[in-house]
Amino acid sequence: MITWVVASLRNGWRQLTSMRTALVLLFLLAVAAIPGSLLPQKDVNIEDVRAYVRAHPTAGPILERLWAFEVFASPWFSAIYLLLFTSLVGCIVPRLAEHWRALRAVPPKAPARLDRLPMHAPGERRDGAPAQVAAELRAALRARRWRAVARAEDGGAWAVSAEKGYLKETGNLLFHSALIAVLLGVAAGSWYGWHGNRLLVAGADRGFCNAVQQFDEYGVGPRVGPAALPGFCLTLTEFRAEYRETGQPESFRATVRVERDGPARTESFSVNDPLRLDGANVYLFGHGYAPVLRYTDRYGRTQTVVAPFLTVDETMTGEGAAKFPDANVDPATGRRDPSLQVGFEGLFLPTAPGQPPFVRSAFPEPRDPAVLLRAYRGNLGEDAGIPTSVYRIDQRQVEAGRLKEVGEPKLLRPGDTWTLDDGSRVQFVGTERWITLSVRHDPGQRFVLAGVVVLLAGLMMSLAGRRRRVFFRVTPAPAGPSPTDGSSVVGAGGLPRSDYPGFAEEFTRVVAETRGAAPAAPAGETGTFVGAGRID
Amino acid sequence: MAELSDQLLVVAILAYLAAMVCHAAEYAFGTRSHIGRAATRPARELVTVGGSDVGASGPPQAPAESTVAGPAGGRLRWVGWAAVGSTVVGVGAHLGALVGRGLAAERMPWGNMYEFILSVTFVGVVAWLVVLFRRPDVRHLGLFVALVLIMLLGAAGMVTYTEVGPLVPALDSYWFVIHVASVVVASGIFLLAFVPAVLYLARTGYDEGRRSFPYTLGRRVPAADVLERLTFRLHAFAFPIWTFGALIAGPIWAEAAWGRYWGWDPKEVWAFISWVVYAGYLHARATPSVRRSTATWIAVFGWATMLMNLFGVNLFFEGLHSYAGVED
Ligand code: HEM
Numbered sequence: 109m110i111t112w113v114v115a116s117l118r119n120g121w122r123q124l125t126s127m128r129t130a131l132v133l134l135f136l137l138a139v140a141a142i143p144g145s146l147l148p149q150k151d152v153n154i155e156d157v158r159a160y161v162r163a164h165p166t167a168g169p170i171l172e173r174l175w176a177f178e179v180f181a182s183p184w185f186s187a188i189y190l191l192l193f194t195s196l197v198g199c200i201v202p203r204l205a206e207h208w209r210a211l212r213a214v215p216p217k218a219p220a221r222l223d224r225l226p227m228h229a230p231g232e233r234r235d236g237a238p239a240q241v242a243a244e245l246r247a248a249l250r251a252r253r254w255r256a257v258a259r260a261e262d263g264g265a266w267a268v269s270a271e272k273g274y275l276k277e278t279g280n281l282l283f284h285s286a287l288i289a290v291l292l293g294v295a296a297g298s299w300y301g302w303h304g305n306r307l308l309v310a311g312a313d314r315g316f317c318n319a320v321q322q323f324d325e326y327g328v329g330p331r332v333g334p335a336a337l338p339g340f341c342l343t344l345t346e347f348r349a350e351y352r353e354t355g356q357p358e359s360f361r362a363t364v365r366v367e368r369d370g371p372a373r374t375e376s377f378s379v380n381d382p383l384r385l386d387g388a389n390v391y392l393f394g395h396g397y398a399p400v401l402r403y404t405d406r407y408g409r410t411q412t413v414v415a416p417f418l419t420v421d422e423t424m425t426g427e428g429a430a431k432f433p434d435a436n437v438d439p440a441t442g443r444r445d446p447s448l449q450v451g452f453e454g455l456f457l458p459t460a461p462g463q464p465p466f467v468r469s470a471f472p473e474p475r476d477p478a479v480l481l482r483a484y485r486g487n488l489g490e491d492a493g494i495p496t497s498v499y500r501i502d503q504r505q506v507e508a509g510r511l512k513e514v515g516e517p518k519l520l521r522p523g524d525t526w527t528l529d530d531g532s533r534v535q536f537v538g539t540e541r542w543i544t545l546s547v548r549h550d551p552g553q554r555f556v557l558a559g560v561v562v563l564l565a566g567l568m569m570s571l572a573g574r575r576r577r578v579f580f581r582v583t584p585a586p587a588g589p590s591p592t593d594g595s596s597v598v599g600a601g602g603l604p605r606s607d608y609p610g611f612a613e614e615f616t617r618v619v620a621e622t623r624g625a626a627p628a629a630p631a632g633e634t635g636t637f638v639g640a641g642r643i644d
Numbered sequence: 645m646a647e648l649s650d651q652l653l654v655v656a657i658l659a660y661l662a663a664m665v666c667h668a669a670e671y672a673f674g675t676r677s678h679i680g681r682a683a684t685r686p687a688r689e690l691v692t693v694g695g696s697d698v699g700a701s702g703p704p705q706a707p708a709e710s711t712v713a714g715p716a717g718g719r720l721r722w723v724g725w726a727a728v729g730s731t732v733v734g735v736g737a738h739l740g741a742l743v744g745r746g747l748a749a750e751r752m753p754w755g756n757m758y759e760f761i762l763s764v765t766f767v768g769v770v771a772w773l774v775v776l777f778r779r780p781d782v783r784h785l786g787l788f789v790a791l792v793l794i795m796l797l798g799a800a801g802m803v804t805y806t807e808v809g810p811l812v813p814a815l816d817s818y819w820f821v822i823h824v825a826s827v828v829v830a831s832g833i834f835l836l837a838f839v840p841a842v843l844y845l846a847r848t849g850y851d852e853g854r855r856s857f858p859y860t861l862g863r864r865v866p867a868a869d870v871l872e873r874l875t876f877r878l879h880a881f882a883f884p885i886w887t888f889g890a891l892i893a894g895p896i897w898a899e900a901a902w903g904r905y906w907g908w909d910p911k912e913v914w915a916f917i918s919w920v921v922y923a924g925y926l927h928a929r930a931t932p933s934v935r936r937s938t939a940t941w942i943a944v945f946g947w948a949t950m951l952m953n954l955f956g957v958n959l960f961f962e963g964l965h966s967y968a969g970v971e972d
Contacts, residue, residue, distance in 0.1 A: 127930070
């Protein structure tokens with residue numbers, strides 16, 4: 109029983125670590141990746157996933173359960189690559205050992221009949237006894253960076269075996285080992301890496317500090333401790349965008365003040381040129397405008413809001429809302445009336461078109477900014493504790509009649525004031541810029557990069573390398589007076605151990621050079637075959 | 645400049661068409677050329693020595709049965725060389741079309757899918773001329789090379805044509821140039837490598853006695869082992885370039901532009917799939933127990949995944965790579 113178990117385990121392991129199994133697993137890996145491009149993925153865009161599930165009420169939840177929206181984190185995808193890498197380890201460890209041995213071993217004995225090898229050069233006379241000729245051949249081969257050994261054979265003959273091209277196997281092993289290093293680097297990144305995204309409005313009093321609470325959205329690896337995020341604070345001091353006359357963007361650049369134990373520094377960064385801080389990188393993802401709205405309520409109390417409007421198109425039209433939940437508090441009683449809250453929703457147009465409809469900006473730069481606002485009064489629905497979007501007025505409140513639109517939508521230019529029916533006023537004061545940025549740290553990154561560089565180097569060595577052997581047999585020349593002096597006959601054979609179309613030429617050259625004879629094949633006549641059965 | 649580029653592209657397509665017609669004439673009416681004869685020679689006997697020391701590298705293969713380009717295989721030989729001449733004219737016009745695009749846009753001519761395909765096919769045809777220069781005896785493949793070129797260029801012109809425009813800022817980086825240049829070169833060589841791969845399959849089918857349509861294509865193409873080796877050499881050349889472009893330069897650029905070196909957006913998924921499939925091909929070819937025709941099927945499949953990445957992903961999926969999208 110136990111022997112049976114051991115035998116089948118062994119057999120299974122042998123199966124798993126075979127090159128064929130690796131091939132099947134590679135194929136499965138490719139196939140398993142396909143749904144990751146066909147279906148929306150949570151990591152890429154969670155909104156797309158939600159929309160997809162909404163649009164496919166039956167298939168959606170089933171796919172969800174099958175991890176189809178997070179293919180690359182799914183158990184089945186992981187199973188495939190873990191099996192593949194197990195196979196890989198099982199494959200390369202013995203090969204590493206074997207190659208280590210091969211690197212220090214001498215080339216094998218010459219085969220009995222050199223004329224049976226793919227390449228063969230017939231015997232030629234040469235001065236000197238076999239032992240001496242063999243030693244010279246060996247030295248000549250070594251000088252050409254062949255690994256060579258000379259062995260005495262029966263009957264006074266000597267044989268020289270030489271091998272070259274060990275780099276091929278070295279490269280192949282490097283390549284396969286680097287694959288493992290890359291996987292470990294990726295794993296390290298997901299365990300110890302973190303990121304956070306947020307929107308940052310320009311202005312000295314609107315900075316943010318690097319802590320998960322201050323991000324709009326974040327992801328933290330399972331091994332990241334609470335103190336792992338480096339403490340620094342950023343304030344956006346300037347944002348510049350340049351556009352062509354056609355409205356095509358040409359460049360973006362954000363300038364920030366960085367505060368981190370010590371005096372504040374000014375740094376600038378842009379798309380493709382992140383801000384690299386110690387332990388974190390800051391990337392510029394997007395930008396937009398935030399209209400500054402000042403609301404004066406019916407009691408004359410003034411509040412100002414800088415409301416980032418989300419960019420919706422290439423001409424930088426913005427959509428957003430400004431809410432005043434604390435408006436209209438009666439100064440006499442100090443009572444806050446939840447049905448007298450005020451909110452505005454609308455569009456920001458950096459360059460308002462010449463005439464209506466005012467639904468889309470004409471140019472991305474603020475050449476003629478305007479906001480188109482709808483005013484609402486009533487209960488904004490924020491007191492219930494349910495999170496609401498800061499970029500929209502809650503339409504459920506409007507449908508339920510708890511929030512009412514006041515008047516007609518109105519277009520305001522900077523400085524314009526709109527007086528509502530109850531005498532309260534809203535003023536479009538001006539515009540600020542905002543950026544969205546991502547703060548990230550991936551400690552595995554440099555290992556992955558080093559891994560792929562080694563991988564590529566190994567791959568090229570492996571693909572370009574050629575393992576080959578040449579053998580020489582030195583026999584005493586029949587007419588010689590005695591085996592110790594006089595002359596010998598030198599025959600040669602060659603064996604390419606990997607695909608190597610140019611071996612014929614190399615063999616001819618090596619034989620000619622080391623045997624000390626004139627080159628057999630005139631230069632330029634490439635591809636001539638000096639093989640078994642032709643030259644004999 | 646942009647119009648000139650469009651006209652030059654038409655010239656290029658017409659020249660490739662002429663090349664294809666000439667190749668077809670030579671192919672259809674030519675006698676069995678030296679290429680065909682080479683194939684009928686008996687295969688060299690393989691000899692393995694050293695007993696157990698033939699390690700993981702598989703049985704050694706005899707080096708190529710290189711045929712020396714001999715005298716004409718028929719009077720139609722000049723037609724074959726006319727085909728090559730047309731191809732050269734086509735390459736000139738093709739290059740002009742690319743340079744014109746680049747000058748009109750004041751940047752490298754690979755800012756959108758249309759230009760990308762133009763560049764890939766250009767690399768493919770240049771690689772073809774290099775192969776032809778080094779091995780004139782594979783000239784018969786020209787028919788199929790021209791066919792593939794015309795189909796891709798036609799598809800590029802009809803499906804993906806884009807007006808000249810500047811790059812969005814996210815693409816304005818030298819790593820982007822390195823990334824796209826290497827991906828273009830690798831794709832062009834994979835494109836060329838697809839041709840002998842398919843013909844090898846046709847040829848082996850034909851040699852096994854199959855006489856139905858796709859196999860009949862194998863009748864006059866070079867010998868199976870010549871095709872197989874060419875297939876391998878081209879793939880082995882392109883694969884490290886692809887590795888560099890898609891797995892090193894691309895991620896380096898993505899890290900700077902998007903904050904992560906790899907994010908599984910559809911284009912990255914398909915680049916990964918192509919890499920795995922081509923790795924599978926090289927791996928399979930080195931596996932002794934896998935037949936060469938099976939391995940070559942994997943290579944053909946690899947090109948299908950490349951096409952998916954070229955056309956399918958750009959047209960059907962929404963991702964960060966979609967060139968049409970503007971950063972906002
Ligand atoms: C992680 C997935 C793997 C990938 C992407 C991969 C890729 C490759 C590639 C591209 C080659 C050809 C280039 C070269 O010779 O270096 C190759 C060859 C090879 N692989 Fe893999 N491989 C993988 C896993 C494995 C496994 C699991 C084994 C062992 C069972 C293995 C054993 C070999 C061997 C022996 C060669 C042949 C070397 C030669 O003689 O040319 N590989 N592999």
